[in-house]
Amino acid sequence: MPDYSKCVIYTIRTPNGLYVGSTCNFVRRKYGHKSGIYNEKNKGYNYKIYKAIRANNCEWEMKPYSEFPCKSKMEMNIEEERIRRELKPNLNTYQSYSYNKEMIEELIKNKQLITT
Secondary structure: OOOHHHOEEEEEEEOOEEEEEEEOOHHHHHHHHHHHHHOOOOOOOOOHHHHHHHHOOOOOEEEEEEEOOOOOHHHHHHHHHHHHHHHOOOOOOOOOOOOOHHHHHHHHHHOOOOOO
């Protein structure tokens, strides 16, 4: 089970794009992204982020954006979505959290369920 007290919101930058993600294990997640770039058998190989990285001679940088200790995956995903809306990345394929859109909009607006 993930240790949500160690969650991090991170960014990946390429020469022409930005991606926002979240994880509780930064090193493992970075390895997962490397696999997505180079491993054609990886289910995400054709995601926008990996296509952009390959199109830019595999030039990319993954950095923590903010530490976000929390209690659950839902809290982590809501915070990731809030940061995505703030930074407006162009390389994310999916929203971080979309269940009951109206409820999520309200939680983000009021910063409820988000602990720091």
